Amino acid sequence: MALPKITVNALNLQQGPFPTVEKYLLFIGVAATNVGELLFLNTDSDLDVELGEADSELKRQLIAARQNAGENWAAVAAPVANGALWDPVVDMAMNENVKVEGIVICTPVNQASDYTAMQTKAVNIMAQYGRRVFFIGAARAIDSETESWSEYITAINDLTDTLSADRVSPVPYIFDDAVGIIAGRLCNSGVSVADTPMRVETGPLVGQDQTTLPVDKDGVRYNMAHAKALNDQRFSVPSFFPDYPGVFWSDAQTLDAPAGDYQVLENLRVVDKAARAVRLVLIGLIGNRRFNSTPTGEAWAINKLMRPLREMSKSTVFQGIPFPAELKPPVEGDIVITWITREKVEVFMKARPFEIPKEITANIVLDLSDPTA
Known part of the structure; x- marks a missing residue:
C-alpha cells in the first residue's frame, strides 16, 4: 500500500512586468566636474553641483534635454575631458550594467568614420549584451564669422554621404543645445516611442525661438531652405512654419540605406521596444x-x-479623441x-x-x- 503524499509546487509563469529602458539615455560630453564618473540624473538633480557651475558642452545639452522632456525625465551622464574619446566611456557604462535606450554623443564628429564607429558600437553592444541602443551624434555648428550657409551645408554633407547606419541619427548644432533638445523631445512624457519629434502637438522647442535662429557670415538667418538641404542629407534639424509662432523639429532621421525600414528613429524605437520584451519571453521558453x-x-x-x-x-x-x-x-x-x-x-x-x-x-x-x- 502507498503512503499519502502531497506536493505543492508554486509555478512561475513569467507574467510579471517587462523591465523598461525607453526614454532613458546616456549623454557623453565635455564637462569640468566628475570627469570619468557616471552620473545618474533626474529633474531634481543640481547640474551646477554635478557638472560644475560653468557652462559646458555636456551641461548645456542636459539642461535642454530636461527642459524639453518635462516631468519624470531621467538620464545618465558621463563627463569627459576635452579631446577624450567616447568609445571607452560607452564600454565602461556597458560594463557597469547601465541599461539605456540610446546614447547621445555631444561632441561634434569630425569625419564620416565617426558615425560608422557609432553604428559598429551599437551592433557590438547588441551582440555582447543583447542590448539594443541607438546613437544621436552631434555635427558641428556653422562658423558665423567665416561661413555662408551654402559653404556650411556643403561641408557637413561629407559626414553623411554614402553612409549606411540605421542606428545613428546625426544632429547638427543649429542651436548650441540642439542635441539636448531632440533628446528631450524623444523622451517627453507626453509622447511614446512611436511618436516623431516632428509632432507639433508636443509643443514648440523649449529654450529657443525664431529670434535665436543662427545667422551666417552674411547675416542670413537659418530658414526652411537650409532645413530642407540638411534634411535631404539625413540630418535632423529645427523647423518652423511661416506666420506660426515657435520653432519645432523635423524627423529624427537615421542613416539607414534608401528604402530601408528604419530611416526614421520612431520605427527603430518601436521595434526595439518590442524586441527587448520578446527576447525575455524567448529566454523563458528555452x-x-x-x-x-x-x-x-x-x-x-x-x-x-x-x-x-x-x-x-x-x-x-476618450470623448471621441483617439489616443x-x-x-x-x-x-x-x-x-x-x-x-x-x-x-x-x-x-x-x-x-x-x-x-x-x-x-x-x-x-x-x-x-x-x-x-x-
Whole structure:
C-alpha cells in the first residue's frame, strides 16, 4: 500500500512586468566636474553641483534635454575631458550594467568614420549584451564669422554621404543645445516611442525661438531652405512654419540605406521596444517542452510571444479623441513558427505601427450651386 503524499509546487509563469529602458539615455560630453564618473540624473538633480557651475558642452545639452522632456525625465551622464574619446566611456557604462535606450554623443564628429564607429558600437553592444541602443551624434555648428550657409551645408554633407547606419541619427548644432533638445523631445512624457519629434502637438522647442535662429557670415538667418538641404542629407534639424509662432523639429532621421525600414528613429524605437520584451519571453521558453511542434504547443508559445505586442497595442478613445497605442493590435498570422530541427526553432513576428501624417494637403472647392434648385 502507498503512503499519502502531497506536493505543492508554486509555478512561475513569467507574467510579471517587462523591465523598461525607453526614454532613458546616456549623454557623453565635455564637462569640468566628475570627469570619468557616471552620473545618474533626474529633474531634481543640481547640474551646477554635478557638472560644475560653468557652462559646458555636456551641461548645456542636459539642461535642454530636461527642459524639453518635462516631468519624470531621467538620464545618465558621463563627463569627459576635452579631446577624450567616447568609445571607452560607452564600454565602461556597458560594463557597469547601465541599461539605456540610446546614447547621445555631444561632441561634434569630425569625419564620416565617426558615425560608422557609432553604428559598429551599437551592433557590438547588441551582440555582447543583447542590448539594443541607438546613437544621436552631434555635427558641428556653422562658423558665423567665416561661413555662408551654402559653404556650411556643403561641408557637413561629407559626414553623411554614402553612409549606411540605421542606428545613428546625426544632429547638427543649429542651436548650441540642439542635441539636448531632440533628446528631450524623444523622451517627453507626453509622447511614446512611436511618436516623431516632428509632432507639433508636443509643443514648440523649449529654450529657443525664431529670434535665436543662427545667422551666417552674411547675416542670413537659418530658414526652411537650409532645413530642407540638411534634411535631404539625413540630418535632423529645427523647423518652423511661416506666420506660426515657435520653432519645432523635423524627423529624427537615421542613416539607414534608401528604402530601408528604419530611416526614421520612431520605427527603430518601436521595434526595439518590442524586441527587448520578446527576447525575455524567448529566454523563458528555452528547454520548455510546453513549446513543441503540436498545435497546442505552438498555440501556447504564440500566446506567450503575443504578449509584448498586445501590451504595446492598447489604444484609448476618450470623448471621441483617439489616443493610439505604439502598435496596431496583433492579429492571427502575425506570428509564425517554423521548426528547423527537433531542437531548433525560428519565429517570425510582425509589428505594425500606426500611420503618421507628415505632409498634409487640403483641397478646398467652391460650391456655387443654387440652394433653392
